[in-house]
Amino acid sequence: MNNILMFSTTFLIQIIIAIEMGVIGPLAPFLAKHFSINEGMVMLFNLGYSAVGFLVPYLGVFADKYGKKKSLVISLILFIIGSTIGGFARSSYIFAFARIFIGFAYFSISGTNLSYISEFISYENRGKASGLLRTAFGSAILFSPIYATYLVSKYNNLAIIYIPLAIVGTLSLILLINLPETKKSHDVKVDKKEFLSLLKNPIAKKMLLTVFLLLTAPSLILNYLSIYLSNNFNLSQVNIGIAYTFIALGTIAGILFSAIFSDKLGKYKLSKGLFVLMVLAIIPITYFNSLPLVLSFVTLFSFGLDGGWTSYQALASEIIPEKRGTFMSLFYTVNALTITFYSIIGPLIYTLGGFKLVLSIAAISSILAIIIISKLDIKE
Numbered sequence: 001m002n003n004i005l006m007f008s009t010t011f012l013i014q015i016i017i018a019i020e021m022g023v024i025g026p027l028a029p030f031l032a033k034h035f036s037i038n039e040g041m042v043m044l045f046n047l048g049y050s051a052v053g054f055l056v057p058y059l060g061v062f063a064d065k066y067g068k069k070k071s072l073v074i075s076l077i078l079f080i081i082g083s084t085i086g087g088f089a090r091s092s093y094i095f096a097f098a099r100i101f102i103g104f105a106y107f108s109i110s111g112t113n114l115s116y117i118s119e120f121i122s123y124e125n126r127g128k129a130s131g132l133l134r135t136a137f138g139s140a141i142l143f144s145p146i147y148a149t150y151l152v153s154k155y156n157n158l159a160i161i162y163i164p165l166a167i168v169g170t171l172s173l174i175l176l177i178n179l180p181e182t183k184k185s186h187d188v189k190v191d192k193k194e195f196l197s198l199l200k201n202p203i204a205k206k207m208l209l210t211v212f213l214l215l216t217a218p219s220l221i222l223n224y225l226s227i228y229l230s231n232n233f234n235l236s237q238v239n240i241g242i243a244y245t246f247i248a249l250g251t252i253a254g255i256l257f258s259a260i261f262s263d264k265l266g267k268y269k270l271s272k273g274l275f276v277l278m279v280l281a282i283i284p285i286t287y288f289n290s291l292p293l294v295l296s297f298v299t300l301f302s303f304g305l306d307g308g309w310t311s312y313q314a315l316a317s318e319i320i321p322e323k324r325g326t327f328m329s330l331f332y333t334v335n336a337l338t339i340t341f342y343s344i345i346g347p348l349i350y351t352l353g354g355f356k357l358v359l360s361i362a363a364i365s366s367i368l369a370i371i372i373i374s375k376l377d378i379k380e
Helices: 003-023 028-034 039-066 068-088 092-118 123-155 159-177 192-198 202-233 237-265 267-282 291-316 321-374
Strands: none
Touching: 003 068, 003 092, 003 123, 003 159, 028 039, 028 202, 028 237, 039 068, 039 092, 039 202, 039 321, 068 092, 068 159, 092 321, 123 159, 123 237, 192 321, 202 237, 202 267, 202 291, 202 321, 237 267, 237 291, 267 291, 267 321, 291 321
């Protein structure tokens, strides 16, 4: 078996799903004009995409039961279908429908990609595999805004973005077919009683609530930021892409900072500190009519959010070690619930109060999360 082929294939798969995820926010002004819809309604394109995330526990069971390669193959086929439909969509409804397929692929692949590689490499090398996939994700977050905004500005259509993704997806599928299947566990099933028992654990319950509260900020801010930049600073679509790339540097710096210092300072202490920094960065954003200052605050926000989230996610995986897999499935299900919830009410929030109300709700929600986290009885 060729490990290079396996790593290359999973890297390509990871990067295309991350690129697609990263283009919607920066493209909000273009999407509103392209489909002749109200700017505030663009967030609805995430509704079907995120709602599929409720299936996360079942997607994991499917992969274990029928084979992780089969799960990846099905997910890639759905991604190719969704990207092709989305690229040629002439209606906002068709585009939203296409993103349901893409969302299914995203959530399924996100949970399966690393576990597939892990079946064939030693424990000592799994860190390298994880690092490879994180590199793919980071590269996509950095370059997808510029990639998408430059192309739509030049060619004025979505096909120029989505069809290349479908082509790379097809290439990845061909490569994947030549890779081996994993062992199958036919007795695996979703244990609903196990999920319910976790909800009775006071720390687990509070952590899941904080997940919802913490993810309120990025769910709202990053989806409406491009519209704010377009309306308030008259930024072109290309310049919005550059702005999002600049902000993504904060994300990568935050992840690296957390990776280096979380074990030294403690995941609990570091995550609290970074989440406080996130709130402090949110509050002044709309009080300055200076583009460099606004971008600096949003970059600081992304640093605090993603740095804190990296430590907090690792902390969550250690809360109930004997039920780690089940709890983390709930963790990501709440993630999907948050995005779905704000995809529905986000347009109403933006219509009622614009970007200032978006920031106010994000700040209040984050403050509540920090208060709850501070009261958790966690000792490292």
